[in-house]
Amino acid sequence: MSITVALPPHPVCCSPLLDHWPLPRALPGVQMLSTRFDPSLLDIEDFQRWGIPAPEAVSKRQTEFLAGRLCAHEALRRATGVASIPAVGEDRAPCWPNGVVGSITHGAGWAAAVAARAEQWRGLGLDVERILVSTRADRLAGEILTPRELENYGDLDDSQRATLVTLTFSIKESLFKALYPLVNKRFYFQEAELIHHDDNGQARLRLLNDLSQEWKSGAELEGQFVQFDGYLLSLVSIAR
Structure with missing residues (x-):
């Protein structure tokens, strides 16, 4: 009530x-x-x-x-x-x-x-970002994207690169917010990778380092995202 x-x-x-x-x-x-x-x-x-x-x-x-x-x-x-x-x-x-x-x-x-x-839920992580311009996205790509995430980066046009870097930055921020209270350990962009995202706003991430006894390298988590009014909003949720 x-x-x-x-x-x-x-x-x-x-x-x-x-x-x-x-x-x-x-x-x-x-x-x-x-x-x-x-x-x-x-x-x-x-x-x-x-x-x-x-x-x-x-x-x-x-x-x-x-x-x-x-x-x-x-x-x-x-x-x-x-x-x-x-x-x-x-x-x-x-x-x-x-x-x-x-x-x-x-x-x-x-x-x-x-x-x-x-x-009902063990963790929630929410993050909003302004869509980056392509020149700034290119400067940040090496810091935010893992080598595997960078493999086809050069084949994308300006808009696609800007969106990819913004999405990867945002959803890794959401991942950190969702997991940090569970692992009590800071981790960074290169310790997880975006292994799937689609036009329906669904995403999937994989940990690349051990963060705790439960959350080890290879663990995968679901995320989602949406673009609106020049923003990108992402959410990572961990069900009970």
Whole structure:
């Protein structure tokens, strides 16, 4: 049962929260909320009104942090009936309530959060990126793509290369967010590879290093993604 509590005024720097599922495959019990934000409209008092500690950062970082926490607050309410604001852990990751998994993402004026009960899902990782321009994609490709992922890179046109690097970057970020709470170990772009993606927004990743006794090299995980308004949104989910 949802607990109704009078909320502070919605910050003018954020659009009304949108309850939708833009990704190709809905996940049972997973709630997603998103908003668009404008740092030029930030009112620093909104942090106090909502009980959110304001990070010491420039207004852009403060606004995206506020937007992400607002999305998480409502995603938690819809998933569990109890709304709260995830704190920031010592590792800078959000601290979700006991019995809940979730993920927050923000960038380039758009933010979103997902949350679900841990009895259904072990891990969720959400990431949004602006589609890279091809020149920047080419500069980043060697850092983000593994040698196998790079094999046919030169055969792609500008748009295809830009999309591939953006997708690989984003979905590996989502993979990290989903797995990090389970392995308690940082890992990097070269420690996983994208082994499948298709026009329907389905993807599959394979680990290339051992991360824990359970999550070893060769383990494969499912992901999904969607493009909209110049963004690419990806999600990696680990079922209970």
